[in-house]
Every structure is written in C-alpha cells, then in structure tokens.
C-alpha cells in the first residue's frame with residue numbers, strides 16, 4: 001500500500017477528550033485514505049518504505065472541518081426578506097404570511113436540475129476552500145416526492161463530483177407545501193410514505209424535521225421519527241430554535257444523532273440529550289442573522305457533558321454564510337465557547353453529529369482528512385474573522401486537493 005509522509009508541521013490533533021493535542025514537530029503517515037501514524041517527527045517508525053514525502057514548512061495542521069448542518073441545495077435568494085426583517089417584520093411573521101421557506105420552495109421547484117447542481121457546487125467549493133472535507137446537505141425546499149428526490153440527488157451528485165464526503169438528510173418536514181394548506185397531518189402521512197422509495201434509491205443518510213410553532217408539532221415530528229426508525233434511519237432535529245417545544249427530549253427518545261439550534265433548550269432537554277448521547281449542534285450564523293437574543297444554554301450543556309458541534313446552517317433565509325471559520329469566531333464571541341471547543345465543534349463533534357466516528361481527529365486509523373493553515377496556533381482559527389483565508393492545503397481521503 002502507498003505510504004505518504006507529511007512532516008515539519010505543528011499538529012493540533014484533538015485526539016484526546018480535552019486539550020488541543022499539540023505536537024510541535026509533528027509528522028503524519030498516510031496509507032491510502034487513512035492515517036497510519038501520527039506523532040513527533042523524532043519518533044517516526046524507522047525502516048518504512050515511504051513512497052512520497054511532503055514538507056509542511058512548520059505550518060499548523062488540524063483535522064479537516066466537518067460542516068454537519070447545511071441546506072446547500074436551493075434556488076433563489078431571500079435578500080428582499082432580509083430587508084423586510086430589518087424594517088421590523090419577524091422571521092415568523094414572514095413565514096406565516098407564506099414567505100420564508102415557502103418562497104425558497106417556489107424558487108427551487110422552478111429551477112432546473114443543472115442550475116441547482118451548479119449553485120450547490122459553487123457553495124460546496126467555497127466551504128472546501130476554508131478547509132471543509134465533510135458536509136451534510138439537507139433536502140427540505142422541494143416538499144413533494146419529485147422535488148425532494150431531486151434535491152437529494154443533487155446532494156449525491158455533489159458527493160460524486162467533488163472531493164468531499166456529502167451526507168444527505170431528508171428534511172421534507174421543513175414546512176407545509178401550499179398544496180397541503182390546512183392539512184399538516186396529511187402532509188406528514190405523505191412525506192412518511194415517500195421515504196421508503198427514497199431510501200431504496202440510496203438517497204437518505206438521516207431524517208430531520210423542523211419542530212416549531214411555524215414548523216411541525218412534537219406529535220407530527222414523532223410520526224416522522226417512527227417512519228425513519230422503521231427503516232433503520234438515524235434522526236436529527238431542528239429543535240428549540242424559536243420556542244421550547246420539548247423537541248430535544250423527543251429527539252433523545254429516538255436516540256437522535258443531534259438536536260440543532262437549541263436557543264430555547266430547557267434543563268430537561270439538556271438532561272435528556274446527555275442521557276441519549278445526542279450531540280448539540282449550535283448554529284451561530286442563524287442566531288446572528290435572525291438577531292436572536294436568547295443564547296443557547298452552553299454552560300448547562302458543558303456541565304452535563306453533552307458534546308457540542310458547530311455548523312454553518314448555510315441556507316438562504318436564516319444563515320446565508322459560507323464561512324465555517326466565521327462560525328468558529330461567532331461561537332466564541334456570541335456563545336462564549338472556547339476556541340478549542342469551537343474547533344472540536346467543527347471537527348470531531350461535527351463528525352459525531354453525522355454518526356461518523358472515523359474522522360475529525362488526527363490519530364492512527366482516522367480518515368486522512370486534514371488541513372494546513374497559515375497560522376501558528378489553532379486558537380488563531382477562531383480569532384480572526386472575515387478577509388484573508390488562512391487555509392493553505394487541504395487533503396481529503398489522503399489526496400491533496402488545494403495547494
């Protein structure tokens with residue numbers, strides 16, 4: 001098997017439960033798509049037949065980033081809605097008046113497959129340029145069998161065309177489509193009935209829902225989760241974003257991979273997530289862009305030992321950002337995460353929120369996804385914001401993409 005040696009790097013391995021895992025004069029040995037050995041250059045195993053060697057010139061090396069919550073595939077934009085919100089209309093008011101997610105559904109249904117793919121591709125490449133090697137992509141702007149399938153297929157096509165791992169999530173329970181107006185329970189029946197065919201086509205890695213006053217009730221969400229579980233699919237949830245619905249407890253009951261947003265999460269919700277091992281995915285972009293003032297209960301999550309992940313939540317309505325590094329910064333400034341918690345949130349804990357244990361750390365046996373940064377210390381990744389991109393080299397599955 002082909003062995004590649006990467007040396008002269010300062011490593012932030014995140015290999016242990018706590019600490020950066022710094023290795024001053026670090027080296028990595030890559031075998032195929034896996035890390036075979038990680039450590040101090042001086043203790044590199046001797047006598048190996050190395051096929052290629054790269055000198056990293058002392059740059060900082062971290063695990064590649066994992067963006068575990070995005071809505072990357074959609075048509076149109078919501079710049080006009082942004083203006084309305086600045087003039088005083090709330091996200092909920094706009095949604096209840098038929099705008100919001102529904103306006104993106106109309107623009108998405110009207111867009112051709114290639115247009116959707118090309119726009120999503122550009123967005124994914126922007127994430128990749130800041131060090132993302134794994135991205136989750138949700139459906140949820142199609143809201144019919146035909147259109148949800150189209151979005152999931154675009155997600156799969158992204159994974160096949162780009163050097164990224166793409167995880168697809170079925171989010172038909174995102175909003176009520178106009179053809180089901182006043183018949184939310186019928187819509188839940190319908191979207192549950194579409195799931196077996198989508199799964200049979202290999203389009204679904206996980207199932208999500210939007211449990212909220214402007215989304216679906218806990219009872220409706222439960223039916224979505226039951227349908228997912230009947231097919232052996234893991235679940236996630238947009239929970240307690242705008243109000244406390246007890247969504248986190250429901251997600252925990254179904255052993256959810258993650259509950260996401262969580263500004264209105266209660267103590268009971270925190271405890272339930274801790275018991276179930278459900279990851280808390282915090283989304284500072286949506287918090288910022290919706291001018292939310294209620295903070296997610298970070299101290300309580302920490303005290304209960306709930307793993308915290310971070311993601312861009314890229315979408316046209318609540319978080320039109322493509323900068324994972326800005327999210328690291330915002331998680332620290334807005335949510336008071338430490339820079340180390342923030343980086344863990346976009347690496348090892350982001351991977352966990354996708355059910356991927358084999359990535360997100362620099363350690364033997366992990367997937368060889370790593371990034372060389374123009375930085376001396378990993379805290380710099382969360383410290384700077386906007387402007388110069390410090391990402392210098394990206395390696396995914398052992399192959400170098402950006403240099």
Ligand code: NIG
Nearest residue numbers: 101210286313315316317318
């Ligand atoms: O994660 N809250 C629900 N879903 C998205 C926003 C979708 C939209 O506004 O288009 C979110 O914030």
Ligand code: FE
Nearest residue numbers: 069071238313
């Ligand atoms: Fe979202």
